Amino acid sequence: MSKEIYENPDLKKERQNCPFNKEEITHLLDGGKEKTIERKQLENYILSDEQLKDAVPMEYLSHADKYAEELRKACLLMHKLADSPAGQVPTLRALMGAGLGSAVLKEGNPLALHYVMFIPALMGQGTIDQQAKWLEKAYNLNMIGTYAQTELGHGTFLRGLETRATYDPKTQEFILESPSLTAYKWWPGSLGKTANYAVVMAQLYTKGKCEGTHPFMVQLRDEETHEPLPGIVNMWLNPVCISSYIHYGTYVKPTNSKLSYATMVFVRVVVCQDVTTNLRKAVTIATRYSCVRRQSELKPGDREPQVMDYQAQQNKLLPPLAATFAFQLAADHLWNLYHTANNNIEQGDLELLPDLHGLSCALKALCSSEAANFVEVCRQSCGGHGYMSCSNFPRIYGQVTAAETYEGENTVLWLQVARYLVKTRKEQSGGLSVKYLIGEEKGPKTVDTTLEGIVKLYRRAAVGLVDVAIAELDKSGRKGEAPHDAWNHAAVYLIKAAQAHARLFVVESFVDSLKEGKLSAPVRTVLSQLCELFIIYWLLERSGDFFLCSNLTKQDLLLLNSKYVELLAAIRPQAVNLVDSFDLRDEVLNSPLGCWDGNVYQRLFDEAAKSPLNQSNVHESFHKYLKPLLKSNL
Numbered sequence: 329m330s331k332e333i334y335e336n337p338d339l340k341k342e343r344q345n346c347p348f349n350k351e352e353i354t355h356l357l358d359g360g361k362e363k364t365i366e367r368k369q370l371e372n373y374i375l376s377d378e379q380l381k382d383a384v385p386m387e388y389l390s391h392a393d394k395y396a397e398e399l400r401k402a403c404l405l406m407h408k409l410a411d412s413p414a415g416q417v418p419t420l421r422a423l424m425g426a427g428l429g430s431a432v433l434k435e436g437n438p439l440a441l442h443y444v445m446f447i448p449a450l451m452g453q454g455t456i457d458q459q460a461k462w463l464e465k466a467y468n469l470n471m472i473g474t475y476a477q478t479e480l481g482h483g484t485f486l487r488g489l490e491t492r493a494t495y496d497p498k499t500q501e502f503i504l505e506s507p508s509l510t511a512y513k514w515w516p517g518s519l520g521k522t523a524n525y526a527v528v529m530a531q532l533y534t535k536g537k538c539e540g541t542h543p544f545m546v547q548l549r550d551e552e553t554h555e556p557l558p559g560i561v562n563m564w565l566n567p568v569c570i571s572s573y574i575h576y577g578t579y580v581k582p583t584n585s586k587l588s589y590a591t592m593v594f595v596r597v598v599v600c601q602d603v604t605t606n607l608r609k610a611v612t613i614a615t616r617y618s619c620v621r622r623q624s625e626l627k628p629g630d631r632e633p634q635v636m637d638y639q640a641q642q643n644k645l646l647p648p649l650a651a652t653f654a655f656q657l658a659a660d661h662l663w664n665l666y667h668t669a670n671n672n673i674e675q676g677d678l679e680l681l682p683d684l685h686g687l688s689c690a691l692k693a694l695c696s697s698e699a700a701n702f703v704e705v706c707r708q709s710c711g712g713h714g715y716m717s718c719s720n721f722p723r724i725y726g727q728v729t730a731a732e733t734y735e736g737e738n739t740v741l742w743l744q745v746a747r748y749l750v751k752t753r754k755e756q757s758g759g760l761s762v763k764y765l766i767g768e769e770k771g772p773k774t775v776d777t778t779l780e781g782i783v784k785l786y787r788r789a790a791v792g793l794v795d796v797a798i799a800e801l802d803k804s805g806r807k808g809e810a811p812h813d814a815w816n817h818a819a820v821y822l823i824k825a826a827q828a829h830a831r832l833f834v835v836e837s838f839v840d841s842l843k844e845g846k847l848s849a850p851v852r853t854v855l856s857q858l859c860e861l862f863i864i865y866w867l868l869e870r871s872g873d874f875f876l877c878s879n880l881t882k883q884d885l886l887l888l889n890s891k892y893v894e895l896l897a898a899i900r901p902q903a904v905n906l907v908d909s910f911d912l913r914d915e916v917l918n919s920p921l922g923c924w925d926g927n928v929y930q931r932l933f934d935e936a937a938k939s940p941l942n943q944s945n946v947h948e949s950f951h952k953y954l955k956p957l958l959k960s961n962l
């Protein structure tokens with residue numbers, strides 16, 4: 329007799345009469361029906377392997393045991409990738425895209441940097457010969473690499489890195505050295521115990537001249553014993569300059585000194601997708617739990633309502649739900665720009681490089697910071713149970729908030745965006761993705777609160793805030809301030825302008841995707857509601873920018889507020905169906921609060937029972953410490 333599959337009655341009711349085809353949204357997010365099939369096959373291939381499951385919850389292991397257990401699973405995962413019917417590279421991309429790795433490697437993947445930075449650095453910076461020598465070895469996992477750039481004393485300011493690579497024309501070798509404690513490479517993932525090679529970013533010195541930071545391939549450990557090579561602590565020998573610019577002893581400048589930063593640009597593009605995947609998990613957990621959880625009294629005397637029926641809860645969860653679609657579509661646009669720009673760069677055409685740098689910095693900073701804020705709101709929306717480690721919110725939050733710092737600390741990236749915007753606006757040239765900055769915004773300044781009208785408001789804010797920042801810079805200049813002081817004293821305005829530009833890109837991506845997309849009417853309706861909700865939400869959150877740069881009035885704002893709460897009520901009935909469309913398996917969500925069947929309380933109880941402290945009624949520490957205290961009559 330087939331076991332009756334439990335489904336929480338409230339969730340069951342939420343799923344009845346769904347007005348749209350969930351699979352259509354799943355396919356949209358996956359990039360098509362075929363991609364969904366591939367993803368599901370990969371999920372089955374990975375998640376069905378009993379050896380990839382944790383014998384005990386990771387939180388109860390020691391630091392060293394956690395490392396060993398994650399390394400065991402990571403190595404097994406790599407074997408599965410290599411044996412994957414879909415091929416190693418497509419499977420890896422699918423694994424990363426689906427956020428599957430973190431479903432298996434809950435404390436972090438000791439081999440992630442090998443795939444996310446080491447191999448991309450070889451592919452993006454290595455010469456043909458170097459790629460022939462190392463890429464196959466790296467793909468075959470005959471070497472494990474990392475990307476060692478950050479030092480104890482420098483992470484942001486790459487021109488300040490202290491690690492030196494001095495070219496010796498006699499031996500035609502580079503001598504790498506860490507001249508001081510602050511020069512020690514610090515933070516690179518896998519560097520401590522796992523990697524035996526690294527791409528090391530160092531200042532290249534040749535003929536007594538510093539030619540700036542360049543990537544070097546360095547062997548860190550013996551391939552057999554894994555012992556660190558002699559002198560590895562503060563002196564490295566025999567590194568090889570990747571994409572060598574040393575030709576017969578002479579340094580040949582690259583066409584653009586920032587091409588050595590290319591790996592970071594790639595990862596910033598990847599991070600946008602990764603934080604969106606994590607946000608989808610958090611929103612799914614919080615939404616399902618909010619429809620299972622009944623609490624308090626809405627109508628006196630009535631049954632306790634689902635907490636999702638409180639407008640306050642909808643205000644917490646529906647904007648992040650909408651954001652998952654907005655960020656996914658923007659990340660897709662950025663990924664396409666990345667590919668176009670990269671193909672052009674390979675042909676020597678660098679025209680799109682500034683756009684790619686500006687946009688990748690903008691979107692990485694925006695998506696990571698917004699996702700971190702939204703994940704925290706999702707956690708808080710689940711009350712005490714959201715605080716538990718098993719809810720998975722602490723881990724998801726740790727992953728998205730790290731992205732606010734790594735791959736370029738967000739403030740620093742915002743200032744990079746501002747530099748690009750000011751230059752584009754002042755020079756009235758270039759700026760593929762900021763064409764609105766070239767020439768004047770045409771048309772009347774009257775405000776209409778249609779979708780198109782709201783997008784125009786975002787454009788006015790984006791160009792207006794750049795002009796405000798430029799006015800500040802010019803004012804400081806007129807007072808005789810040096811450009812670097814004027815820049816520093818305008819930082820607040822510059823960052824606001826950069827953020828407004830990033831939000832405009834996300835808003836336009838969302839609106840344009842709905843215009844272009846071949847969507848059924850029911851899907852278009854619900855996604856249009858989410859789009860309108862999200863762009864009004866952001867406008868209300870930052871209304872000051874719009875008051876400053878457009879003719880927005882108090883009446884307009886009150887009208888938009890009313891529209892916003894109407895949209896909350898309109899979308900509320902579809903919240904569970906929308907998160908179901910993400911098609912995230914329970915093993916990927918890894919949270920008793922977010923499981924598909926809504927059997928929350930039993931699963932919470934089962935999780936608690938796994939704690940070592942719950943394996944006996946009285947822990948041994950009672951007899952050692954508490955009992956003597958109780959008897960001590962202090």
Ligand SMILES: CC(C)(COP(=O)(O)OP(=O)(O)OC[C@H]1O[C@@H](n2cnc3c(N)ncnc32)[C@H](O)[C@@H]1OP(=O)(O)O)[C@@H](O)C(=O)NCCC(=O)NCCSC(=O)CCCCCCCCCCCCCCC(=O)O
Binds near residue numbers: 517595733
């Ligand atoms: C850019 C800097 C801040 C400043 O650099 P400079 O000082 O050299 O430049 P200037 O500011 O003077 O500008 C001069 C000029 O150059 C232009 N410029 C600058 N950068 C670029 C660039 N990249 N490309 C093109 N052009 C550039 C700039 O616009 C100016 O132009 P104009 O003169 O015309 O105005 C620089 O110092 C910098 O980048 N700092 C940040 C350092 C950084 O980013 N470090 C990162 C280290 S690596 C790291 O942190 C790794 C983190 C871990 C990564 C893991 C990612 C995981 C992602 C998800 C994967 C999931 C896989 C698993 C899935 C699962 O498990 O489920």
Ligand SMILES: Cc1cc2nc3c(=O)[nH]c(=O)nc-3n(C[C@H](O)[C@H](O)[C@H](O)COP(=O)(O)OP(=O)(O)OC[C@H]3O[C@@H](n4cnc5c(N)ncnc54)[C@H](O)[C@@H]3O)c2cc1C
Binds near residue numbers: 475516735738740743
């Ligand atoms: C989880 C994690 C994984 C990492 N993995 C790697 C890795 O694999 N490889 C690697 O090389 N690195 C790695 N890093 C390091 C990471 O890249 C750096 O921490 C990051 O680039 C920030 O640099 P920083 O630590 O020097 O911060 P700092 O720049 O020192 O930041 C401190 C403060 O100074 C401010 N600040 C700095 N410069 C400016 C400026 N010009 N204008 C205004 N404010 C400024 C910042 O905004 C910030 O508020 C990792 C970091 C983390 C957290």
